[in-house]
Amino acid sequence: MSTTNPQNRAGEPADEVLLRVRDLEVEFNTSKGVATAVNGMNFEVRRGQALGILGESGSGKSVTARAIMGILDMPPAHIPRGEILLEGEDLLTITPRRHRQLVGSRVSMVFQDALTALNPVHPVGRQIGELYRVHRGYSRRDAKAAAIKMMDKVRIPAAASRVNDYPHQFSGGMRQRIVIAMALALDPVLLIADEPTTALDVTVQAQILELLKEQQEERNMGLILITHDISVVREVTDQVAVMYAGRIVEHGPTAEVLSRPGHPYSRGLAASIAGEELKGHRLPAIPGTPPDLLNLPVGCSFANRCPFGTAECLTAIPALESIDEARHSACFQTREVLAHAHA
Amino acid sequence: MLGYTIRRILQMVPVVIGATFIIYALTFLMPGDPVAALTGSRPLPESTVAQIRLAYHLDDPFLVQYGNYMLGLVQGNFGIDFFGRPVLGLILERLPVTFALAMTAWALKMVIGLAIGVYGGLRNGQAGDHFALVFTVIFLGIPGFVIALGAQTVFGVQLGWVDPAGIRAGWPLAFILPALVMAIEASAGLARLTRTSLVDVLRAEYLRTARAKGLSPRRVIWGHALRNAMIPVVTYLGLSLAGMLGGAVIIEAIFNIPGIGGLMVAAINNKEGTVVVGIATMLVLVYLLFNLFVDLLYGIIDPRVRI
Amino acid sequence: MSQNTETNQATEPVADPLAPTNPITAPAGIGVPAPAAGLARRRPATKRSRGPVWLKPRFLISGSIVAVMLLMAAFPQLFAGFGSDPTANCDILKTNQPPSAEHLFGVDIQGCDYYTNVVYGARASILVGIVVTAISFVISAILGSLAGFFGGWVDTIISRACDMAFGLPFILAAIVVLQLFSQRTVWTVIFALALFSWPGGVRFMRSSVMEVRNREYVQASRLLGASNGRIIAKHIIPNSLTPLLVLQTLGIGGVISAEAGLTFIGIGLTPPSVSWGLQLAAAREYISAAPHLLVFPAIFLTITVLGFVLFGEAMRDEFDPKGK
Numbered sequence: 001m002s003t004t005n006p007q008n009r010a011g012e013p014a015d016e017v018l019l020r021v022r023d024l025e026v027e028f029n030t031s032k033g034v035a036t037a038v039n040g041m042n043f044e045v046r047r048g049q050a051l052g053i054l055g056e057s058g059s060g061k062s063v064t065a066r067a068i069m070g071i072l073d074m075p076p077a078h079i080p081r082g083e084i085l086l087e088g089e090d091l092l093t094i095t096p097r098r099h100r101q102l103v104g105s106r107v108s109m110v111f112q113d114a115l116t117a118l119n120p121v122h123p124v125g126r127q128i129g130e131l132y133r134v135h136r137g138y139s140r141r142d143a144k145a146a147a148i149k150m151m152d153k154v155r156i157p158a159a160a161s162r163v164n165d166y167p168h169q170f171s172g173g174m175r176q177r178i179v180i181a182m183a184l185a186l187d188p189v190l191l192i193a194d195e196p197t198t199a200l201d202v203t204v205q206a207q208i209l210e211l212l213k214e215q216q217e218e219r220n221m222g223l224i225l226i227t228h229d230i231s232v233v234r235e236v237t238d239q240v241a242v243m244y245a246g247r248i249v250e251h252g253p254t255a256e257v258l259s260r261p262g263h264p265y266s267r268g269l270a271a272s273i274a275g276e277e278l279k280g281h282r283l284p285a286i287p288g289t290p291p292d293l294l295n296l297p298v299g300c301s302f303a304n305r306c307p308f309g310t311a312e313c314l315t316a317i318p319a320l321e322s323i324d325e326a327r328h329s330a331c332f333q334t335r336e337v338l339a340h341a342h343a
Numbered sequence: 344m345l346g347y348t349i350r351r352i353l354q355m356v357p358v359v360i361g362a363t364f365i366i367y368a369l370t371f372l373m374p375g376d377p378v379a380a381l382t383g384s385r386p387l388p389e390s391t392v393a394q395i396r397l398a399y400h401l402d403d404p405f406l407v408q409y410g411n412y413m414l415g416l417v418q419g420n421f422g423i424d425f426f427g428r429p430v431l432g433l434i435l436e437r438l439p440v441t442f443a444l445a446m447t448a449w450a451l452k453m454v455i456g457l458a459i460g461v462y463g464g465l466r467n468g469q470a471g472d473h474f475a476l477v478f479t480v481i482f483l484g485i486p487g488f489v490i491a492l493g494a495q496t497v498f499g500v501q502l503g504w505v506d507p508a509g510i511r512a513g514w515p516l517a518f519i520l521p522a523l524v525m526a527i528e529a530s531a532g533l534a535r536l537t538r539t540s541l542v543d544v545l546r547a548e549y550l551r552t553a554r555a556k557g558l559s560p561r562r563v564i565w566g567h568a569l570r571n572a573m574i575p576v577v578t579y580l581g582l583s584l585a586g587m588l589g590g591a592v593i594i595e596a597i598f599n600i601p602g603i604g605g606l607m608v609a610a611i612n613n614k615e616g617t618v619v620v621g622i623a624t625m626l627v628l629v630y631l632l633f634n635l636f637v638d639l640l641y642g643i644i645d646p647r648v649r650i
Numbered sequence: 651m652s653q654n655t656e657t658n659q660a661t662e663p664v665a666d667p668l669a670p671t672n673p674i675t676a677p678a679g680i681g682v683p684a685p686a687a688g689l690a691r692r693r694p695a696t697k698r699s700r701g702p703v704w705l706k707p708r709f710l711i712s713g714s715i716v717a718v719m720l721l722m723a724a725f726p727q728l729f730a731g732f733g734s735d736p737t738a739n740c741d742i743l744k745t746n747q748p749p750s751a752e753h754l755f756g757v758d759i760q761g762c763d764y765y766t767n768v769v770y771g772a773r774a775s776i777l778v779g780i781v782v783t784a785i786s787f788v789i790s791a792i793l794g795s796l797a798g799f800f801g802g803w804v805d806t807i808i809s810r811a812c813d814m815a816f817g818l819p820f821i822l823a824a825i826v827v828l829q830l831f832s833q834r835t836v837w838t839v840i841f842a843l844a845l846f847s848w849p850g851g852v853r854f855m856r857s858s859v860m861e862v863r864n865r866e867y868v869q870a871s872r873l874l875g876a877s878n879g880r881i882i883a884k885h886i887i888p889n890s891l892t893p894l895l896v897l898q899t900l901g902i903g904g905v906i907s908a909e910a911g912l913t914f915i916g917i918g919l920t921p922p923s924v925s926w927g928l929q930l931a932a933a934r935e936y937i938s939a940a941p942h943l944l945v946f947p948a949i950f951l952t953i954t955v956l957g958f959v960l961f962g963e964a965m966r967d968e969f970d971p972k973g974k
Contacts, residue, residue, distance in 0.1 A: 071554045104557030111555075116548035120647055121570050130566075131556055166646040182556070361814030369826050480963070484956030486907035488914055489948045492930065496937055496944070589819025596915035607822070608917070611829040619826060626819055 018190045018222040019068070019107070020044040024082035026063050026246075029075060035293040037063040039246035041082070042320070045190060045222040050213070052233035052254060053226045054269070055243030058290060061226045064243075065194045068224075069109050070099055087189065105135045105186040110212070112195040114175035118167035124178045125151075125163030131185045150181040154211060173204035177211065184215060190222040191215075197232060209236055230269060234258055242266045245291050245301035248320060252327035262329035262338050264306045300331070308333040351638065355631045359624070360413070366623040367409050370616040412617075416624065422617040424610075430621035433606060438625070441595065441602035444525075445587040447518045448594075451526035452533060452587075453580060459530065460537025464572070465564070467542045475534065482531035487590070491524040491597045521598040525590060529583060536579050541572040574645045581637025588626055708964040715957030722769060723776035729769045748942055756942040759932060767924060768946050774836050774925035775954060778843065779906035785844040786851055787898045793848070794855020794894070795886060799863060799878070805856070812849040820846055821908065825917050834920045839909055847905070854897055858890040896969050900962035903955040910951055926951045 026038035038060040045051050053061045066072045068084055070091060084091040086107055091099060111117035119127060128150055129143030138146060144163060151159035154177040167175055176196065183191055193212060197205035213236050216223045225237055233240050233254060240257050242250040242265060250263040261267040268286035288305035291297055297304070303313040312332050320330040323338070331337065415422055421430040463475035498520060544550065545568055553567045592604030599605075603622055610618035722729050749756040755764035797808040815823075827842040828834060862868060868885045876884075912918035913927025921928060926947040933943030 066551075069555045071551045100557040100559060102557070103555060109555045111548065111552060113548065117552045119549040119553070119567050119571070121574075121645060122567075123646075130558070134556070134558055134562065168647045179552075182552075357810065358813045361810070362818050365814065365818065365823075366826060369830065480956070480960065484903065484959045485952050486910055486955055488907075488911045489930075489952055492934070492944065492948065496941070586819060589821045592821055592825065593911045593915055607825065608915070611825070623818070623822060623826065626822060630819060 016047045017044050018047055018087060019224075020083070020085040021064070021068070022083040022085070024064065024067060024084065025080050026060070026067050026072065026077055027080060028077050030294070033294045036246055036296055037077075037293060038067065039296070041246075041248060043241055043248060043251065045224055047189065047222055048217075048220045049239060050216055050223040050225060050237040052237035052240040053224060053243055054228065054230065054233050054240055056228050056290065058293070059243040060246040061243050062194055065109065065192045065224065065226055068107065068192060070103055071109075101135070104131060106188055107190040107192065108183040108186070108188040110176075110180050110183045110191065110193040110196045113199045114172065114179045115167065115199075117179055118175060120167055123164045123166055124170070128178065128182050128185055131182065135186055146185070147181075150185050151178070154178070154181045154184070154215075156181070172200050173207060176200060176204075176208050180208070180211060180215070184219070187219065188221065190224070192224045192226070194226045195228070196225070198227070198229075205232075212236065230258065242269065245296065246293065247301065247330065248328075249302065249331070250327075250329045251320065252324070252329075256324075256327060260338060262323050262327060262334045263302075263331045264308050264333070264337055265302050266329075267337055267340070268305075308336055347642075348635070348639065351635050355635070358631060359627060362627045363413070363416075363620065363624045364409065366627075367412065367616075367620050368405070370619050412620065421621040421624070424615050424618050430617050433618060434603065434621055434625050437601065437603050437606045440600060441588060441591050441604065444518055444522055444595070444600060444602060445584070445591050447522035448525035448529070448591070449580075449584050449587050451522055452530045452583070455526055456530035456533025457537055457576075459534035460576075461541060461569070463534065463538040464541030464545065467538075467545065472538075475538070479531040479534045482527050482534075485528075487524060487528035488593055488597055490527060491521065491594060494520055494524055495597065517600075521594045521600060525587065525594050529587065529590070533576070533579065533583070537572065537576050540575050541568065544568050544572040547571070570644070574641070577640055577644055578637055581633055581640065584633055588629060706964070708960065709968075712957050712960035712964055715953060716961045719772055719776055719954050719957060722772040724773075726766075726770045726773060748940070755946045756940070758929075758943060759936070759940075764943065764946060767929065768926070768950055770924045771926040771929055771947060772950065772954070774919060774923055775906045775909060775927075775951065777836055778840055778909040779902045779958065781840050782843045782847055782905045783898050783902045785840070786847040786901070787895065789844075789848040790851025790855050790894060790898070791891060794852045795859050795882065795890070797852070798856040798859025798890075799882065799886060801860075808852065809856070812852050815846055815849040818846060821912070824908070824912065828912065828917050832920075834918065835923060836919065839912070839918050843905060843908060847901075851894060851898060855890060855894050858893060859886055862886050862889040892969055896962070896966045899965050900959070902962065903957075903959035906951070906958065907955050 021041050021043050024038055024041040025036065028035045028037055037058075041060070041064055043051065053064065055061045063072065063077070067077075067079060068086075068091065072079075079092060082092065086102060089098070089102070091102065094102075118124065125144055125147040128147035129138070129140075132138040132143040132146045133140070148159045148163050151163065156162060156174055156177050162170075167178070170178065176199075180196075183193075191212075196212065197208050200208060209232060212223070212225070215221070223237075225233065227233060237254050240252065240254040241248045242257065242263065244265045250257055250261065250266045252262075257266060258270050261270050265286070272285060286305055291301045291304070297314070299312075299314040299316055300306070300309075300318055303309045306313065308331070310332065316332075318330045318332050320328045321334075323329050323334050329337075412422065419431070421434065423429050424433065459475045459478060463472045466472040466475070547568075549571075550563060550567055553563045558566070588603075591602060592607065594600070595602045595604035596608065603626070607619065607622050610622070753763050753765065755768055758764045758767055793808050797805040823846040824842045827845055828838065831838045862885055863881075865885075868881060871881060871885070909918055910925070910927035910930070913925055914931045916931065918927055919925050929947040930944060930951075933940065933947070936943055
């Protein structure tokens with residue numbers, strides 16, 4: 001699995017690795033059998049780095065995030081294999097007590113829909129302040145003061161007067177800021193944002209992304225941004241991992257991957273974005289549907305939809321291999337795909 | 344809050360008028376002559392009968408009688424019975440007994456129902472949950488008065504632990520058995536609702552958030568889940584308190600408890616319309632006041648409902 | 651309460667904004683990953699068993715109880731022996747005899763075979779339970795649909811009427827009505843119980859119809875010029891009536907229980923009706939001398955109510971998962 005550490009070999013400044021996920025597998029027991037939602041994930045996040053995880057619904061990106069946070073519902077989910085190392089500690093094997101100490105303070109999460117992510121019956125100040133009370137033993141008053149400070153920091157207007165308001169009294173964008181304030185409250189080293197802008201209006205989306213980016217840079221945090229939206233990835237992240245059917249199929253610097261994809265699936269994704277040159281044409285789409293997670297194919301999961309597919313693809317799973325400096329792709333035909341991109 | 348309360352009270356007015364009208368009309372239609380019921384086998388002199396009929400406006404048209412009654416009601420006058428006793432006094436004499444019974448039953452029901460419901464909800468899908476479910480089905484399936492009869496036979500007659508009839512022992516001793524019987528029957532619904540509500544809340548996204556904040560399971564459940572789960576439960580609890588007053592009637596008859604139920608049955612047998620209507624009006628008022636109280640409480644427990 | 655339904659969808663982005671431009675995500679057929687994983691989180695695997703509904707144990711058990719009781723109500727002769735009659739072959743000398751080989755359930759106060767009596771008692775209870783529920787169902791369906799579908803003043807009148815009927819505690823109102831009659835038959839009791847049994851059903855139906863009426867496909871068919879009658883027949887009835895029927899089924903046990911309770915305290919059925927409530931009331935005086943008089947009708951009543959309650963719940967779990 002050495003192939004998953006592109007930066008090391010690339011000789012970039014040896015920044016501190018915050019999170020290292022190794023061979024992670026997550027399965028769900030369903031009535032119809034075992035569904036493999038995450039199937040051998042490998043990646044890492046360094047201090048100050050923003051990693052985008054790009055994929056469609058069901059590709060396993062949210063499940064990965066929840067596995068890291070330890071908030072999968074088990075059962076039906078279980079993790080048969082893998083390691084999730086946060087600053088060297090394996091989150092899957094440490095005691096529940098230690099896990100609770102780390103989650104929420106060293107690593108924290110921004111959820112997709114702030115309206116359902118916030119408890120409707122508690123004032124927002126109390127929900128932010130709870131972190132200080134539980135993790136740092138603040139008094140009620142200190143926790144409230146700290147919560148107001150945090151709300152200020154995420155630019156909620158008149159924070160001091162709104163601290164006792166309830167989630168439903170805020171607009172969608174403001175609610176998402178509160179969720180971000182909660183996630184940043186204890187100065188985490190790593191922030192996971194799971195589709196943080198999907199539930200928002202387009203104009204608000206930009207503001208929230210800007211806030212996330214700004215806070216990440218200011219705090220020099222690691223950031224994992226999970227999304228299906230290529231433009232979001234392009235705007236915020238410096239590295240991107242493209243996921244398909246529970247695996248990373250391509251990984252590398254965002255700009256390069258999006259402009260010159262090395263995997264047929266990333267290529268399909270990149271091509272499906274409407275651009276100036278496509279005006280008046282039908283948007284190219286990837287034909288077919290993703291594989292059934294209950295019955296993953298023997299070979300490459302993407303083979304049945306792949307324009308580059310060969311006989312080999314149906315019998316063997318391509319490994320994630322280095323194709324370039326700092327770039328990896330899991331495809332037997334990577335060279336050809338890249339060549340196509342040039343043409 | 345004040346505006347809402349006033350608005351709600353104003354909305355109650357037509358309901359009170361309608362409900363009392365129904366009861367009054369039904370009582371008016373009751374077969375038999377109230378004066379004859381009063382006198383028994385020995386007929387009264389013609390003049391006395393006429394006097395009584397005049398005094399109680401029995402010869403007035405129905406709507407006039409009803410109008411007079413409502414006028415008195417507004418002034419806090421529930422009328423007098425055929426023995427000249429004020430109906431309000433009769434009711435107030437019996438009401439505390441029924442109240443004590445209903446409240447005791449309600450409190451017991453709350454304890455039993457919430458305990459089973461929360462237990463079942465937290466053990467969702469496990470053996471404990473199924474066990475709790477079986478309990479509630481049995482509670483729900485056995486008619487309350489059968490439980491009452493059984494309990495009375497076993498604890499009252501056979502074991503002699505409690506006085507099978509009467510309330511001479513006073514509260515709480517004499518009330519425990521009838522209240523427990525009422526509570527057992529009523530706790531099934533509460534337990535179910537609590538369980539369902541808790542199971543739903545435990546799946547909510549904000550509980551995932553709470554876990555992602557590194558909170559202990561205990562804090563997640565007590566601090567975040569239960570209050571949300573209680574929102575529908577509180578409504579139900581409030582409504583059922585009023586319902587318990589009605590249910591107390593049958594239990595009072597079985598256990599010979601001299602409450603409103605006994606008064607009502609006696610009044611019906613004596614064709615004392617004013618007493619029947621008085622009781623019904625009183626219960627309707629109490630019922631509506633409870634509902635109002637529940638609605639106000641709802642606004643406190645669920646901040647999304649601003650009133 | 652609304653947040654509960656919303657969380658259903660929160661497990662995965664349902665409306666994937668990529669979808670309009672990118673058909674990768676569009677055709678979500680069966681066995682597509684996202685719903686499978688989502689479902690897995692919502693439901694334990696054991697919940698979904700295959701096979702016909704009526705072969706599930708809960709249906710089988712409760713259904714057979716209900717079927718036997720219905721049969722007993724319709725043809726008591728089948729159970730008590732042909733030619734038998736609750737009042738036939740009574741021997742006053744045998745009064746209150748305990749169970750024996752000849753009289754399985756013993757003998758009652760008048761010296762009649764108690765088994766025959768208890769079997770014949772089923773008819774009153776079950777008739778009351780089913781007819782009251784049926785009346786309540788019809789009233790609820792009609793008034794609820796009218797209020798929910800037409801709104802406006804129709805809705806106002808019906809809703810206010812509901813409020814008033816709700817203002818009266820059910821048992822209390824039933825008692826007042828029952829007292830209008832000195833001879834009370836099964837039909838009197840049915841009348842009294844049915845008179846105030848509908849407000850809950852009407853409210854349920856009203857909100858359910860309103861919800862269906864406001865769904866987008868119904869609005870769409872209205873815009874396409876469908877008549878009220880067509881909308882009611884095609885959309886409202888199939889979507890609202892089943893849940894109402896299930897809800898009403900759940901109430902049958904309660905009605906049977908209420909009838910027996912009222913009869914027991916002397917306000918329900920009066921002799922010469924034969925019913926479990928009356929038998930229990932009569933048995934009460936001989937509680938220590940002849941406990942069998944109390945036990946058998948109580949067992950029959952309990953099994954019947956339990957059977958109907960279980961049956962109603964099995965129906966609800968099957969046809970109306972929302973109501974759980």
